Amino acid sequence: MRFPLTIAVPAAAAGQRLDQFLAEQIPDVSRARVQQMLREEKALVNGAIAKSSLKLRGGEQITILGEVQPRRCEPSPRTSLSTLFTKTTTWRW
Numbered sequence: 001m002r003f004p005l006t007i008a009v010p011a012a013a014a015g016q017r018l019d020q021f022l023a024e025q026i027p028d029v030s031r032a033r034v035q036q037m038l039r040e041e042k043a044l045v046n047g048a049i050a051k052s053s054l055k056l057r058g059g060e061q062i063t064i065l066g067e068v069q070p071r072r073c074e075p076s077p078r079t080s081l082s083t084l085f086t087k088t089t090t091w092r093w
Contacts, residue, residue: 001067003064003065003066003067004063004064004065005063005064006061006062006063006064007022007025007061007062007063007064008059008060008061008062009021009056009057009058009059009060009061009062010058011058011059012058013056013058014056014057014058015055015056016055016056017052017053017054017055017056018038018045018050018051018052018053018054018055018056018062019031019034019035019038019052019053021056022034022037022038022043022062022064026064034052035052037064037066038050038051038052039052040066041065042064042065042066042067043062043063043064043065044062044063044065045060045061045062046060046061047061047063
């Protein structure tokens with residue numbers, strides 16, 4: 001992916017939250033990661049800083065300025081493999 005990246009918001013996305021829209025548009029990136037990207041000001045809407053909760057109207061230009069890191073699911077370095085494979089959860093229905 002080359003940066004800056006510009007995404008045009010279609011009219012069909014009107015009413016959708018900014019973070020939700022971006023999570024759908026950028027593959028392998030979670031909504032939490034998009035929210036972090038917005039907090040770090042790596043994405044602009046029509047050239048201005050925007051909150052995750054911004055409701056889109058359609059027609060906006062979203063500019064992504066920097067790398068969006070894909071979500072990684074890795075155990076903590078302090079977690080041993082035996083701990084990962086021996087813990088059980090009791091489900092009560």
